[in-house]
């Protein structure tokens with residue numbers, strides 16, 4: 001009997017033990033992150049260091065914060081998923097206080113029983129060593145107290161400018177304190193410029209009142225490469241300056257700004273990360289494919305479940321329920337579910353319409369699985385049947401998308417599919433009488449069609465030519481808001497079709513094609529019955 005009880009007890013412990021250890025096991029392996037750091041180091045010139053900060057916690061309201069999300073570059077290089085950490089990668093071997101040599105060090109959140117009781121377990125130094133494969137690990141406070149001399153390096157690489165939204169907390173090694181300490185140690189000057197800013201400033205210093213318009217044009221062109229330029233105070237002043245003395249004053253300031261001497265470089269790190277991250281490894285493709293297929297399953301379930309009396313929020317909830325059911329942690333970006341004219345708002349995230357009625361519903365959502373996010377859009381008729389007008393617009397977008405996808409081949413310019421799609425959309429709009437000529441300027445397709453996806457929904461890349469193992473979206477659309485200069489029957493129709501395409505030696509592979517794309521296949525799927533039809537909750541408004 002004693003033995004039997006012992007046996008039962010052992011089974012009980014084993015079961016409890018088992019259920020406690022069933023955390024996801026398919027995160028990227030530590031070898032992935034180690035190898036990524038090796039490649040970055042191999043690109044760094046002698047006597048340089050890259051300094052990479054984790055993301056910060058952002059406040060939602062009062063004492064509630066937004067859910068923490070790691071900075072994608074930091075995650076890519078470390079696998080560390082906590083705030084308040086900093087990574088240093090050295091081009092050359094360094095020697096620690098015990099005479100041991102190392103070429104990278106990570107400073108992490110210190111273990112703290114009280115904090116961990118409230119906010120969850122921290123990896124700490126030992127966990128970071130064993131789970132993430134770092135050999136040189138210290139606590140954040142050690143970075144602050146260290147006397148690392150950043151001036152000794154020929155170059156210090158950081159990830160662009162600091163955003164100044166790091167929260168100052170009571171934690172002595174919060175990311176706010178880490179960044180502050182780095183700024184002091186490195187004599188960081190907030191006015192240092194990246195290459196594009198320097199270029200814009202040089203244009204300004206050479207500008208005259210006569211050729212100001214040309215300079216302005218060139219600067220606007222540069223803002224497409226670096227958005228920060230749009231808010232640069234000197235550039236704003238330059239655009240407003242219309243007399244000689246004002247212009248001279250700005251030119252004096254910009255020349256001064258160009259003269260700052262620093263060993264801090266804002267370009268190298270983001271450029272290298274774009275080059276690394278734009279081509280996916282096999283492990284990354286596995287996770288991305290999973291995120292994409294989960295998102296396609298969400299679209300399928302919503303197609304089956306959608307009814308005219310459903311709200312946009314409810315439809316969003318069905319997508320997101322499917323994501324969670326498959327174990328996806330988050331959505332990769334705020335979900336967009338827009339019925340009718342709401343679909344014309346490109347980043348419509350209110351999802352507040354209480355009944356989708358008989359409109360087309362545009363649904364742009366992506367599951368985030370182990371950090372990797374999909375980006376899939378389907379546009380479907382709420383009542384299950386496309387009207388002739390809806391179908392006419394839909395088929396133009398689909399034709400544009402298919403022709404665009406066919407160009408996702410190794411060596412083709414990444415800008416090419418957009419040109420192909422735009423041409424087909426213009427021809428389609430002309431044929432339907434929505435525009436009057438092929439070269440008519442219109443805003444029925446106001447966005448690009450192609451971006452990388454990965455740890456970011458808009459993943460960094462160089463955007464030159466398609467290469468093997470890149471994963472990019474193809475997402476043409478037509479948006480005809482109410483009041484547009486065309487026949488009223490088109491008003492309020494918005495269609496976007498977005499798929500995620502893997503570039504291979506054998507041509508493009510559409511990773512999201514499980515979600516129906518043709519009007520026929522969508523109508524067929526929508527005619528299927530949904531298990532959610534039986535999910536009826538009590539009416540809370542009834543007394």
Ligand SMILES: [Mn+2]
Pocket residue numbers: 375451473475498
């Ligand atoms: Mn997209």
